[in-house]
Amino acid sequence: MVIEFWDEIAPATIENFKKLANEMFYDGTAFHRVVKGFMIQGGDPLTKDANEEHRWGTGDPGYKIKAEFSDRPHVSGVISMARSQNPDSAGCQFFICLAPANFLDGQYTCFGQMVSGDDVLSAIGDVETARAGGGEKSRPVKRVGVESIRIVSREEAGV
Numbered sequence: 001m002v003i004e005f006w007d008e009i010a011p012a013t014i015e016n017f018k019k020l021a022n023e024m025f026y027d028g029t030a031f032h033r034v035v036k037g038f039m040i041q042g043g044d045p046l047t048k049d050a051n052e053e054h055r056w057g058t059g060d061p062g063y064k065i066k067a068e069f070s071d072r073p074h075v076s077g078v079i080s081m082a083r084s085q086n087p088d089s090a091g092c093q094f095f096i097c098l099a100p101a102n103f104l105d106g107q108y109t110c111f112g113q114m115v116s117g118d119d120v121l122s123a124i125g126d127v128e129t130a131r132a133g134g135g136e137k138s139r140p141v142k143r144v145g146v147e148s149i150r151i152v153s154r155e156e157a158g159v
Contacts, residue, residue, distance in 0.1 A: 001096070001117030002157045003079050010068040010111035013081060013090070017111065018151050020061060020092055026149040031124055032056040033138045038101060040124045041082055042146055043093040050143075054133060060091035068109045074101040077114035077121065098125040115159045 005014045020026060028048045033041035046052040046059035067087040074080060078097045081090035090109060098121065104110075114121060124144055132139040 001120050002115050002159055003112045004115045004154075004159075005112040006070075006072065006110070009070045009072055010109050012065060013068050013109050013111045016065050016092075017094070021149040021151050024148070025061065025092065026146055029146045031140065031144040031146065033095075033132070033136075034125060034127055034129050034140050034144070035098075035136070035138045036125060036129070037099055039095040039097050040121070040144075041093060041095040043082070045092065056139075057093075057132075059093070062091075064089050064091050068111070069106050070110065071106065072110050074104040074108070074110055076100065077118070078110050079112045079114070080104065080108045080110040083108065096121060098122075116157070 007014060025045065026043060029042055029044060030047040031040045031042040032044055032047045044056055044059040045061070046055050065088070067090065072078070074097050076097055076099050079094055080097070082093035082095050083090040087107070096114065127144055128141040129137050130139050130141050131137050
């Protein structure tokens with residue numbers, strides 16, 4: 001999947017995401033939450049360890065970042081920061097929308113749009129899921145790993 005950042009919308013969020021990617025923070029993580037027809041969520045460092053599965057979804061980089069809300073809509077392919085109830089509680093986890101989710105607009109920091117890789121997004125969005133700790137049917141039955149996240153130019157990405 002190739003994501004184009006919206007630098008003018010969420011500069012601090014993008015800077016944080018780039019920093020983590022450049023530190024290879026995301027390498028070896030997994031998409032731990034897949035809600036069919038809604039979104040896929042990843043970026044939790046705890047997903048690198050199968051023994052921590054009961055804690056997946058709670059990991060962070062050791063800090064939180066301030067929300068950067070905008071009027072950009074959450075539509076298919078939009079990447080946004082996952083967070084708790086506190087708007088300023090995001091750190092490293094992100095989600096990519098599988099379909100429009102306008103109820104998130106103005107409440108979650110969206111910071112880019114997928115420009116290629118719809119087939120990969122759809123394949124992840126269609127994986128078999130089981131009930132997670134909170135009862136939500138969103139835990140992939142088979143691991144959906146993230147090999148790496150790299151920051152590249154448009155030319156390097158071939159888009």
